[in-house]
Amino acid sequence: MTTDFDNIPETALAWHRRGRGVALATVTSTWGSALRPVGAQMVIADDREIAGSVSGGCVEAAVIAEALAAIKDGQPRLMEFGVTNDEAFAAGLACGGEIKVMIEPVGAVMGVDLLADLVEARAKRRAVAYVVNPEIQRRKLVDNTHYPDRFRRDKSGYEGDDLVIIHNPPLKMIVIGAVHIAQPLLVMARLAEFDTLLIDPRPAFCSDARFPDQAIVDDWPDAALAKIELDARTAIVTLSHAPKIDDPAIKAALESDVFYLGCLGSSRTHEKRLDRLHADGFSPEQTARIHGPVGLDINSKTPAEIAISIMAEITQTLRGK
Template sequence: MDSFDSIPEQALAWHQAGQGAALATVVETWGSAPRRVGSQLAVSGTGEMAGSVSGGCVEGAVVVEALEALEAGDGAPRMLEFGVSDGDAFAVGLACGGRIRVLVQPVGTAFPEDLLRDLVAARAARAPVAVVSDAKGQVTKLARAGFETRFRLDRSGVEEDGRFVAIHNPPLRLVVVGAVHIAQTLVPMARATGFDPVVIDPRDSFASPARFPETRLLSDWPDEAVAQIGLDARTALVLLTHDPKLDDPALEAALAAECFYIGALGSTRTHAKRLERMGAKGFDAAALARIHGPVGLDIGAANPAEIAVSILAQMVQVLRQGA
């Protein structure tokens, strides 16, 4: 699933409006495909589309199959397989040909309406959820646990027993405390990587739209701001102010939450003092070990932009490989 799509929501809306709808999901593809496994295309009974399963080369055929599945009346899922020639692959930007398998599931039957409603509700609540289909392509359940590696890697796929697991993770978020020079580089890079950034700084001259265009800015004190945003397992928190009055309240909130990444700017000595303060607040060694400080991978960064690169790299490393 792509983090910022609304494809299940659109399919549900079409179905509830009486138009009919089907969800088509990539279950297997070539290595250099423009759309990853788990990518989806919603098709209405009138032929409207939302999303994509291949970047354009098989969408037409998938829509035809989806409409036929809806008109057939049996509501059965369909597994489609397309061979892609080198010529076709180059036409959509691939280095070579291959094949793609797409599962088409009519809403209301192969994808029961109640399960689709539950999926949409989970997505709205920023709750990670897996849609599990049996080997025949019938959605059987939604799962919140049991696929921890898939959740961490954002990796949909086929299990050894033939079940297909489609991972729906909430969008990644980056919460930055301190609208400093490092943040000015980190925020656009993180956005390009798939993070939804928020910058917190009560100093209006720092957190200005001119310095952070098209970015959500909060001028509240950090503890109030993070309470407003909410911190969860898809959130990275980066502290950049060097000022305990600003950093520490947000840090306490993050340590009490499930943020997948917590990073704090400062020297080794500064970080040691930070750990002392947090220890005095009652956080144990395991909690303190979650704080990456000094922040970022050790790449010899020498300026704010390079520090931002090191921070983003460490965020991705922790997200994909664990702490």
């Protein structure tokens, strides 16, 4: 799922390269009822065109005005809105809310080369963090060997005097098996802003009529997954109940860095699955990564309820709770 909230750095760089004056506004801290998280961004052009958001309403008007001034004088800004601020009240921060916003003119403050490097990393699905010290105006990019907990939790914020803005690749869910549970699960995953892919070698199962607007690969999972990067932002769920379809996907997942691997089936089915994997050379430590039976135990019965339990378990695994 892609929205204008996802491609702010790309938009800023494109506008700058077209000769427009551009500034980036970034939420640096929040408290209370702020509607956008730390790291949320908006890009402002000198003709008042904007993309993205830093709050839920009228704070944007003040941010745009300051951004236009920053574009003219080439100086950064740090703005603060709190419960006593009229514009913050209008934006919905009245319940004890507070928000701070940093404004950086592109070129004068945020270097174009640095912005281009950020855009390139995002295009290559490399996890990076933009680190800025507002006091001494130091800016750099670091990879995910730094601040591993922030990368895992998708959580931007301050580390000492440094503001760390996390740029993770989009989340990706790959579902193996075009069964009934896959229908609500893929919809829920897209709502949770996962890129989704359905793999099933049986064309009759994965028709467009059953899965409208869904990316589908009607091939065997081992062949399909060999062409896909399975990284730490990827979840794989096997649902077909057919070992000849599910097992190749499970093996590929166990040999990768996927953050979640869940497999449908009863406890008895899962025991047989583990026996096959161990016979094929996978260790108990490796197979311990499998969530099986898949999903949180919420007594789910229907396909939609099972999909809810799977999505909840994926979220729990991703956020580390």
